Structures are given as structure tokens and as C-alpha cells.
Amino acid sequence: MYSVTFLPDGATVEVAEGTSLLDAAAAAGVSIVNVCGGDGVCGKCRVIVKSGKVTAEPNMFLSRVDIQQGVALACTTYPDGDVVVEVPPESRIGGVPRLTSEDAIRYGRVTDQVGGGKPFRYCPLSRKQFLELGPPSADDNTSDQERVFRELRRAGCADVPIMQMGLSILRPLPALLREHDWQVTALLGWRNDTTEVVDIEPGDTSRANYGVAVDLGTTTVVAHLVDFRTSDTLATEAKYNSQAKIGEDVIARLMYASTPVRRNELRELMVGDVNELISGLILDAGIKLHDVTYVMCAGNTTMTHLLLGLDPSQIRLDPYVPAAALPPVVRAAEVGVSINPRGLLAALPSVSSYVGGDVLADVLVSGMTQTEDVSLLIDLGTNGELVLGNSDWLMCASASAGPAFEGGGISCGMRATTGALERIALGEGGRVDEYEVVGGVKPLGICGSGLIDVVGELLRVGCIDRTGNLIGDCCDGRVRTSEAGDREIVIFAAEETGAGRDIVISEADISNLIHTKGSIYMAAECLLDEVGLTFIDLANVYVAGGFGNYLKIDRAIGIGLLPDIPHEKFRFIGNGSVQGAKMAMLSEQAMTYVRERIAGAMTALELSTHHKYMNEYSSCLFLPHTDIERFPSVIARQAEGASAGEKKGDGSWLCESP
């Protein structure tokens, strides 16, 4: 057994020979970023061996300098004795994701949809109803249970066809009613097509009833606390999904989830996150956990399965069958989520293994199904999800976009947490003119919006050509070839950064972004093509995903991620997942609408076997596109810039690669 100590935490763990530093870190409770699930192929789990001897498998992610400085990949490095290991900031899971308060206050009425249309009726899935029952008499000696049911119906819950009350509520009921002068508060909870009297509390407690809407993101878990009485959002919290220590993407977690024990482990990680968020929410809002009575989750099909402890193993195997598309409403305690002990937990339904509740939530929030005009919805999450349609039909596709927007597969990529470069303006030769870093610290890496900015600016100032190749002559000596043989441009030198190493963009990074944006653009085009439409026919383009809020439309059009249509057609939804969960939690009508109208109308277009996608994908692998005529505003801006002669190197817009 060797002792492994992790800095700066100081956590120490004893491990057997042959245990990787990544596993040792997990055992020590230290979370290290790893996108690939520990297979040594993502290069994200960089650690620095400060003392002691290790054996490391060879890899292509570390430079000679790295190795001289003791940098190692935790997943393929094994201690040969007691060691001390430092986990640098960019390798750490943790910190707090950016959370826009904008999301919480975005909607004047939470049941409104972005795109207008008739708001859903306010009828929350959890209701507290104060009942003044009055004592029974000889003329009115119906049972206590029926008296409660009857009064509930009179009090406006008449729309509840099937009302049920469990033994644990019924048993103390007669004493409770009589001890409290027949004045009690009934807590009603929606359970699919039935309503349960979840609890009965003495006196009037109807003022205190709260729900939590949760976005079960693969990367980020976001929770909003809602007051059921007013529909106000009282607090918001977010954290990174702790399952990332098992694997950063869905596939890695699906592969891990092969046994009940491991599924339970994944469930506990996610439930731990949800509980941590709820604890934070109730502290923020100063309310009691007992008064949180409902949790509504939206997530992709895999995340929903993992939260509920369902077997997801068929999701990644042909023909991609989930265990349940419409999971049952359960008592939150049954899956380990801590709210009122009798409180309920529901999840938005899925359509299939790859069209989950998060996408349905986006559609709900967009309101795109409330009009005959055709709209396109793009969710720029860990996966790129697209939905095209209107009130009559919906078609969706998953663009195998890859995690570039989450920092995955980008040499200095990172998530949008403290230290992430999120905005940049470059000048001549790729010199940094202005930039913004999350948290206002020195940059540690580049997040999704920063990546689009950097590449857009490199293109604009002529450091790269339209294929994404670096044009050395235009880069003021900033271009170099890495030890691995990649050409890369230094954006920030080591001394300007918080990580103590250069922040670079390599041609491979640019290529990665081009593939990502290309697959999304192409997916949109295929969806349109399938119904004989083009971008010009779109009434709206909704951009969803927490990341979307930080996107500048012109930059995204500039690299060809979004189509070049009038800016006013773009609408940001923000985190549609948590917002849709919230709408469904506040409106049974919205919940039913998701299930029957949205999920029911959705057809999926499989792109991996789609001829147009296969044949024309390569045409998108330019900045912004092979056919630049499709991007007239880019041409116009370019021309404008050229005529104004604002900047040197403007001509690069029309440069072709050598």
C-alpha cells in the first residue's frame, strides 16, 4: 500500500500498487476532470507529481517541458511509493458554474412561453389547500377521508378525477382533525393521472409550499427554488455534475453503468448533487426543507435514468431502447432526494434514448409549437440538439457535436467557470486587445464562448484562413509547432495566465471547433431539407443552453455555427431545461402538453445514416462555409471593414489556404 497525498487539499489516501492517481483521487474525494472516463485519450486529468516516484504510461498529451516539470496524466500514472501530487486549477472539478440570474427572472409569468402563444394555466403539481372542514353532525357523518376529499373538491380541486390517500396519512387523520378544530391543510401532489393527498398538516400552512426544478445536465446540474403560491423563483443554484469523476460524457457513464452496484453509485452521485443544491436553495431563501414538496427534473434520457436508478445499459446499444420514456412519479425519498419525507419527484418524459426531457423542455419554453410558423431550436449543451417544427409537427436531430463547447478536446479548453476566457477581441497579428475572464482572474483556459470568439477573431484578423489553418506570416511570430507536431498560436504567454503555461489554440483545436459547428449547421440544414424548407423559411431560431446566453450572434454567424439570417429572428432561451421543468411543475396543463403534444409529435431524424449529412458535411468544414454566399452579412461586414480600412490584415477574409 502506498500513500498518495493531493495538494492543495491535503487529502491523503492509502492505495494498493497498480492504482492510478485518478482512482486514488476519487478514493480521496478529490475530483479531477476527465472527459474520457479514464481511458487516457482526453489528456484532461493533468496533475503535477511534487514528490515520490511514479510509473506513467506513454501519451501524446504532454510536452517534454511538462514531463520535466512533473506533469502527468492521472488516469495512466501509478505510484511506485508514497507520493505527493498537486492538482492544478484547470484539472479540478468544482467551482461554481455561472448561473444567470437572468434565467430566474427571464419570464414575467413562468407559465408563459418565449415565443408567445397562450400561457399555460397555473395549476402546480403540488398544491396546499387550507380546509375549514367543520365538525361532522348526525346529518353529515361522512367519513373523515371523504370529508377531506369533498372539501378539496369544493375548494377548487374539482378537476381532480382520481384522488388517493395512503394509509400513513389516513391512520392519524381522525385524531389530527379533531385536535385541530377541523382546520387542516392538505398537500396535494400530482402523480401522472392521479392526485395523491400527500400529507395533511394541522392549521393553515398553505403559505409555505415550495418546489425545486432541476436541470440534470451531463456537465452542470442547475436547480431553481419556486414558491408554489406565487410562482416566483426564490433562489437558484448550480454545480458541476459529480458523475464527471466517472466520465465526463454520457457514453462514458453509460459504459460504467453496467451493474446495479455501479448504477447505484451513479445515482448516489447525482442525488448527492441534487441534495446539495436543494440545501443551498433553502439556505438562500430561508425556508424549511419540510416545505419543499415537489421536485421536477428535466434531463437527457441517460441522466433521467441515472437519477432514478433505472438501467440505462440499452441506451447506447443498437436499437437504443430506454428502460422508460415516461418514468413514474415517485416519492423523492425513494431515490434518496431529501425534501419533505412524503414529497414527490417527477421527471419530464423522453421520446427516445437520444431525445430526452431536456429537449422537450426547450421546445415547451420556446413556444414553437404554438404557431404554424416554422421555427428551429438549437440546444448548445454537451451535445448539440436541434428541433425543427411548428404546431403540427416536430422533427429533431442530435448533431454529434462533441464537447468542444464545454472545453472538451480543446488543448486549453475548460468549462465556463472561474478563469475561463469568455470574450476576446484581437488586433493585428493576433495580439490580444481586450478580453474577459470569468471571475475576473488571470485566464486558466478557454470556454465555449471564448473559443468561438478566439477563432472568429483569428479569422477576422487574418491569422487563420477559412479552412482553419494558421497563416504564420500574419501571426506576428506567435505561431509555433508543438512537440506533438501540431501548429499552434499562443494567445496568452505563461506569465499572463493563472496556470503558469501558455494558453494556445492549435490547428487541431480549430479543426475540432469547425467540426462541431459544422455538424450543428449541417444538422439544421438536413432537418430543413427533410421538409423541403431552407433557412429563409424560418420564423425563429431559438438558442438554448446555459452557454447560449454568452454567445454573440454575429460571432456565431461569423464562424458558420448559426445561419446568416436577420438577427431579430434569434431568441435566447437560456437554460430551457430548468425553465421547462419549472413550467411543467407549475402547470399540470404544461406537463400534459409536454407528454401528449410535444413528445407525441416528435419524430427523430437519424443523421449518422442520412445521405445529405454524409455527402455535404464536408462543405461545412470551412469558416463560415464552403459557399460563403450563404453568409451575406459576413461578406458585407467584411466589405465594410475593408472599405473603412479599420484594421490591417482585413483582406484575410478572402484568403484561401496556401
Next chain:
Amino acid sequence: MYSVTFLPDGATVEVAEGTSLLDAAAAAGVSIVNVCGGDGVCGKCRVIVKSGKVTAEPNMFLSRVDIQQGVALACTTYPDGDVVVEVPPESRIGGVPRLTSEDAIRYGRVTDQVGGGKPFRYCPLSRKQFLELGPPSADDNTSDQERVFRELRRAGCADVPIMQMGLSILRPLPALLREHDWQVTALLGWRNDTTEVVDIEPGDTSRANYGVAVDLGTTTVVAHLVDFRTSDTLATEAKYNSQAKIGEDVIARLMYASTPVRRNELRELMVGDVNELISGLILDAGIKLHDVTYVMCAGNTTMTHLLLGLDPSQIRLDPYVPAAALPPVVRAAEVGVSINPRGLLAALPSVSSYVGGDVLADVLVSGMTQTEDVSLLIDLGTNGELVLGNSDWLMCASASAGPAFEGGGISCGMRATTGALERIALGEGGRVDEYEVVGGVKPLGICGSGLIDVVGELLRVGCIDRTGNLIGDCCDGRVRTSEAGDREIVIFAAEETGAGRDIVISEADISNLIHTKGSIYMAAECLLDEVGLTFIDLANVYVAGGFGNYLKIDRAIGIGLLPDIPHEKFRFIGNGSVQGAKMAMLSEQAMTYVRERIAGAMTALELSTHHKYMNEYSSCLFLPHTDIERFPSVIARQAEGASAGEKKGDGSWLCESP
């Protein structure tokens, strides 16, 4: 602490000073009959002190001879040192109640009603459906849960509007389906208006699916095992309700059930009985407990509350409000009933505190609601329950009949178990001509049907007059005055009996029976009067209650228990409670019918405040009635007997009391 040993069991227990022998017996696990709940007012808990000293409170039930022989009432006798006590056979709870196999085979089709009418559709509350799902494909990759639901609908469960599946079934589902070639059996259970996929088993197990119908009688608990596939009754079991050790009647148990701990005790006693019966049933039938998937109970409102652990304390308090009239369907394990661990348990609804599921079951079985003809139903259980009505209306009443038919309040009364006199023919002077005893042993006492026989015969042969007074001159020297001052007639001398003491009928016993039969007759008359009808308008009289099977119509008419209408109008239902539970368990339509049509149509007539009942009750306190013209067949038989000169003392029919 004193040691108390009970014979013949040999059970010994240590008790503190001041503990009654009744409580000591309960602690020793020896069950002693006590009708009054230990208040010293029923005189049923006779024991014989064989050695040791005791202190006994004075009472009026024991003769000097009794006391000389060491007889004591267990409830008011306290050991003053170590004692040995014998519990004589007539004081013991136990033995096995008579169970007519007749009940089990009575109905060719169990969903038929006695009174004819359209049979209920066979659609049991528990169904097993074998599913050959076939593997999913790219064209058909719906979720596993939806695949099961879809196939269930295709397989004829299309009438199920709301189908639910819990997490514990969903979690192992994907592996189960794939390991068993997509061939599984779904177990569906009815839960009020929803259907639960209760379990999914590998392969085809649809042949093995059984249910248990239970009559939760105050005195006797009866259970029938039903094959859900064929609707055959495979086995029947009965036992005395173990709650009798707390108190023999409903009121005593209600008074005891004042705290959650005591309610739990009562629940455990009843659940223990149900479990014991189920064990017996599956042994009899040679099936596995796992394959018993549903339990349907029918009982009065109190018994249903006690089984489910509901608080019954308001049932006996003005204005008599039960906790729940339609109790929830629960997992049997939730109340402690052992069947398939996921199996369900339901109870027939009640109408009010005093109109329970047992009465609704009787009505269901009778079929009286399927015709416009007006019928009367009389349930001669521990309480006398009556229902009058037809397809349009139902009116019920509880005759405060008292437990005379169960042996309560009768000096030598006992339940219809081994040793009970059930039939008798008397000759001149009250001499016993012929008799039958349950089990063919020497008589220990007199059960309900025996009591009616004895009194009817005493009247017929002239030993008593129409007020129930013994006519000493006609009794061949068999009449004596007891120490307590009661006049009584010896039916069997001590040496002819199994108890070693005379079996007698006292004038108090006869008066007790007269009050019982009078209250039932009067209740029937009041019900009829309420709707402006008389006995002549009745199309049918249904007699329910296990006891009813042993009743001879002419004897019951002879004492004025039943109205004097043509014999062919009388129909025996037998144990309508267990039979109705069975029908409801085998037909969701019947269950719904009970809830909506029978319970919904039922109004209750409160006799205790009913002017006619109060004013005319005393007219029933004759044998058969003050107005003998109402009993023309009795007059006719009397006249017939007189003209034939068959027996001496025939003239007594017209004797008035001195």
C-alpha cells in the same frame, strides 16, 4: 409475582399481584371466551381453580355449587399465590368454526348473483398476462416500459385507462426482458381507478395466480382461496377472530382501540388470523405463497379499520364517523398480510360506521339490486343487519340484536363449534326426543340455531307460553329456580353433557332470544313501513350469515324471527361477506358496482330514534308476535297439530302467560 398455570394446556405465566386470571390467560397465550371485554357482566369466562388461593369479586353468574367446585369468572378473579386453573371447554376460544363447503361451491359461476340478473363480467382485480414482446428494432425502439404497456393493451387489457409501474419493477426490467427472450408474465393489480403492473416474472407464469377473499367477521374470520384463471374456489378455511381475547363484540374492541399501540395490537391479532388462514389455504391447495397476489376483504366498518390499522375511535362516538369509507388499496405487506411481497390488499367500502362492506357484500351476492321487485335481506351475524330495496333504492338498518345467536347472554350459550347443540326435537314435557351436536360429541352448550330450536320446541310442546315464561306444570319436573333466582328448565342433565354441568334454558335466556328476534322482526317492519310496504309486498327474503345456513325456516317463523310469508320466497345466501368479497375480487365490474351502485344507493334508517320501533317494539316480545294473525302458517300448523292430536300440550300455542 405469582405463577398461574392453565390446564389442560399446561401454559404457565408469572404475573404481578392484582392481575386478573383473564389477563394472566392472555399473557399465557390461552384464549378465554369473554363477551363483555372483561367487565364481569357476561359470565362467559368461567374457569375452575384447581389449586391455590384466589380473591374473586362477587357476581351473579355463579351458583353455590359452582363456587364449591372452584368455578370462578376469570375476569374478576385474582390469584393470591401460585395457582392452577382449568379452562373448561365451553370457556375456550378456539376450535374451528363450521365451514360449509356449500359456501364454496354454492355458485356455479362465482360472478352470478343469487337472485339472478345479469352476471358480472369476469375481470379479476389481479391478472397475469403472458407477453411475447419480441425484441425491439430500429423501427420499433420504444422504451421497455412502453413496450410492456403496449403489449398489455393489445393482449386485452385495453380497458385499463391508467397503467402504472413502480421503480422496483422498472429497475430490473431491461435485464429481465433480455435474459428471458422477451417472454415475461406481467402481474396486473387493480388499485381503485388505476392499474399497477405489480410484478413482472420471467417466462409464462400465467397459470399460477391466486387470490384470497376474506370475511373479517367479528366472531369468525373466513377465507376462500380462488384460482384467478378459472374462478374456482380451491380451498376454504375459517377460524375464530383472535381479537375476541380483547373483547367479543365490536364495542369492546372499539373501546380498547383508544391508542395507536392498542390499535396496532388489534391489527396484529387480525392480521395473524388472516395469515394463518392463508397458510392453511395454500397448504390445502398445494400452491406457493408467492402466487397469491391479491386479498379482498369484506367486514363491518370496525373490522376493516382494525385490519388496516385505521383509527376507529370515532365509530362509536356521536356522530359516528369512520376514518375512511373507501379505504385505499394497499400492498398487503404494508399491513402485515403475507402473500406475494408485492401483492395487493383491498377492502369493500363501507357506507357509514354501522353499514360496512359485509352488508354491501350481502346485497351484491343477493342480486336484489338487479330487479324492480322489492326484497329484504337479513344478515344474522353478530349484529342483525337488514337491507330493504330494489334496483332503484336501498335502505338499511342495524337491529341491536345482541349476540344471542353467537351464544352471548345465554346461560349455556356457545358458538357453533364442537359440542354445540344445533338441532333438537322435544317431546312431551320438554323431554329430548332427538338432537344433533356439532362434531357428534356430548353437548357442551347451545349455539344460535340450537337456541331457536329449543325455544321453538318448548313453545310447541307447551313448556313455555307466548311470553316465554316456563309453565312449570307442563315441564315434567324439569323446571327449577337457580340460585340467582332465575327460573330455568334443564334440557340435558350434567351426566349427559360434555361439560359436566346441566345444560339449561332460563326464562332470562328466552327473554334474551325474544328481544333479539323481536328487534330483527321490528327492524324489518320499520324498513317496510318507511316506504309504505308490508311483508306481503316482498318478492324475496334473503337470509345471510354463516348461521343462516343452519336455520330452519319454519322454526324461525315459529318464534317470530322471520315473517310468515311463503317459504319459497326465502333464499339462503350463506356467508355473503366472503362470497361478495370473492365476486368483487373476480370482477372489477362488481367492485365498481358495490362502490357506485350499492354503497351509493344506500340510505340508513336509524332505529334507536325511530318512533314506530320505539312504540311497537314491545308487540314483538311475544312468540311469535302479539298479533298472531300475522303468522297464519303458525296458526295453521298449530291447528293441524291439534286436529291430528300428535302431541300432548299442543294447546299451549294459545296459552297466555299467567
